[in-house]
Amino acid sequence: MRSAKRLDDDVTDRQLRLFVGLVVVLAMFASVIDATLPIRRPPDWTCALILVAICAATVLAHRLRVHVRVRSNTEGVAWAEVPVLIGLVLAPLPWVALAAVTGALIDKMLLRLPPRKIAFGAAKELLTATAAGLVLLAFGAGPDATGPHFNPVAITLAFCAMVLVDDLVFLPLMAIVQRSSIIRVARVNLDVKLVGHVFRLAAVLWVVAVLAYRGDPLLLLLVPLVISCVHLWHSRRVRTRVERESWQRLSRAIDALNVPDLTEVLHLASTRAAQIFSADDVEIDLADRGGDRVVRGVERGVTFDGPATGSTSDGNLITAELKTADGSYQAGELRLRFRDRVKFTEFEQYKLRTFASALCTAIRNAQAYAELARISAENAHAATHDPLTGLPNRRKLYERASASIADGAGDGILALLLIDLNHFKEVNDTLGHAAGDAVLREVGHRLQDAAHPGDLVARLGGDEFAILLTGLPAPAMAAHRAESMLAQLDRTIEVDGMQLTVEAAGGIALAPGTGGVEELMRRADVAMYQAKRSGRRTATYAHARDTADLGRLMLGGELRRAVAEQQFVVDFQPIVDLGTGEVISAEALARWHHPQHGHLTPLDFLETVERSGQLAAFADAVLDQSLTAFGAWREAGFDLPVAVNVSPRSLLDPQFPAAVLARLHNRAVPADRLVLELAETLTLSQLEVVERALGELRDAGVRLALDDFGSGVSSLSVLSRIPVHELKIDREFVLAVETSPEAAAVIRSTVDLARSLQLTVVAEGVESEPQRHALFRLGCVAGQGHLFARPMGAGRLLAALRRGSGGRPGVLAEALHETGAVVRLPRRRAHGRSSLPHLPA
Structure with a gap:
């Protein structure tokens, strides 16, 4: 130029x-x-x-x-x-x-x-x-x-x-x-x-x-x-x-400078200044602000835009500092070059200062616009991308998939490959989260390199990845592409000098005719678990092999109707003091009274609910019925905390804690009367996301219980990350407590651990008196199971509490010892009352 x-x-x-x-x-x-x-x-x-x-x-x-x-x-x-x-x-x-x-x-x-x-x-x-x-x-x-x-x-x-x-x-x-x-x-x-x-x-x-x-x-x-x-x-x-x-030209020039783009501001200023001041050449130097940019122009256009290259060509120079009227901000210097000697009049000097001040303001505004645009772009990128791997996240995947499905997938077939790493939790547990993060980044990098132009590689969370395959010429190409992408994970990954091998399973689903992205994800998930169960690397979704019969109810909108028509009801199973037989709390168990399929337990429909988008409404309905039952029991004189199971997917919802606390406030239920039971099978990657939600609920006084304790391989790791109040021993150990020394040892160690941490221990699945006696001798203080009562409605449970056992209201079993032979553990308080059952002396 x-x-x-x-x-x-x-x-x-x-x-x-x-x-x-x-x-x-x-x-x-x-x-x-x-x-x-x-x-x-x-x-x-x-x-x-x-x-x-x-x-x-x-x-x-x-x-x-x-x-x-x-x-x-x-x-x-x-x-x-x-x-x-x-x-x-x-x-x-x-x-x-x-x-x-x-x-x-x-x-x-x-x-x-x-x-x-x-x-x-x-x-x-x-x-x-x-x-x-x-x-x-x-x-x-x-x-x-x-x-x-x-x-x-x-x-x-x-x-x-x-x-x-x-x-x-x-x-x-x-x-x-x-x-x-x-x-x-x-x-x-x-x-x-x-x-x-x-x-x-x-x-x-x-x-x-x-x-x-x-x-x-x-x-x-x-x-x-x-x-x-x-x-x-x-x-x-x-x-x-x-x-x-001249003033009209100056006014028009100042108005023209009111644009958000810095380059446009500098280019306009250089050409307009040459016109207004009849200069042969105009130079704007921004080096005073720590930058290295110079723009030169004449009336017809810009002649140079780039880093400073020394002084301008020969000629007479008239300069003006680019600073605001109050002198609080300085952007650089404006230089006017004339071939011959020129002396500005007082009027021209004032006009030059006015133009320089307006240009400085325009530069500052453009820089502010650029910074806001940068922050906005970063926020938009962060909202749709995974911070660990830099890949698109679930939201971005859903947006892209929805648009592709709406457009008919363009010129080819659309498919989704859902990938889950096998035994990845062991990497975190053994080598730590830093090593796990390194593995996830390398996996994401390899999948991204193996993707074709137009494909979208996303990380859904934890060790789950998804690839949206676009432009496939035939359905069979989806399996071929999936195999080639997963083959990229066969090579070992080096982390801290160690060679790690990553195995993964992938589920492939072609775009459905109905159901949208949710159905596409469900089908890919079903195929992925089929691959895991069969030991294969990949599996393609086939409708004939979809055993999730209840999952097909979602396609007909029955879940949404079930929530609206209150087909979901809550039964309650009492939790009793093993020593006295006194009811100390109750666990809420959801049931679906389906018009055709009868009474369905959470094992039958919970996974489908989680995938349907109705989880929030379902959880709110269960919580509402549980708090309503608590209110009825309290009016009758039985102040029993109620335990409600919480899906890990609910904890991933940032609105969940506020919704729970609002429901407690509306029902006038003390926070410590609610116990949220968390599945011990929570992965550590999920814990990283839900810790904040759990901390907010716990700080408000809500009690936390770790369900199915001992059934996973990371019990202690989960316990160290979640400050719970109760441990619930998995029913498999309870069933074997009489015959298996190993099961008894696990229960005893769990009780000792709980006692040192001042936690309550509840045994699940107590079916017989011998089991009750064995658990009591091992130090377990509370239990639930068919020995005491089967799950029942809130009204029937209230009647059973009133009726009691042996004429004692609130007691469902005979005591194992005299009253004077028991002691109380110290009460552990956390923003509210804490009631611990008896321990044998």
């Missing part, structure tokens, strides 16, 4: 040199013509005095002009025609031309202009004087110093000849300098110029008439007065118009 500007400047300079040379050559021809003209009478002292007066008047007339800056040149309207034309009436043309040229030379040298401009000014004066003199000679209005002949027609035509020649010489020059057209240059202040020409012609006619008719010489004194008045009017009119247009 810089070389292009230099080329344009070279072209302009070449054109100026050629045009000035042409004018000088024409002036030389004019001087030859003047030299060959016959002189009627030799110059005497009168003529010499007239010539000196013409020379002096010409100098004065040139100094009396209205200056308008055009680039580094100054365009002005002077009164030089008046003394020259009067001199042509009184003295011979060659001498008047010589006097006019001499006056122009003196004026240009006083201004210290370069030789080219001096030569051009002298040549122009010679040409205009020659043209006017020739017209006067043609009409017989020759010079006569003693008695000039008053010929208004000849004088008027001579004046017009002077103006015409002046415009023919001057307008092309200004058009070259401004890189504009001659017509556009001629239209500038045309009305004011015409009025000025009329007054100058009138002044010439007045002077010649007074001299020709030998009028009172005092009348000549009116000429300087009239010229002064007209000049003041003329200059004021021109300056007012120029300033108004």
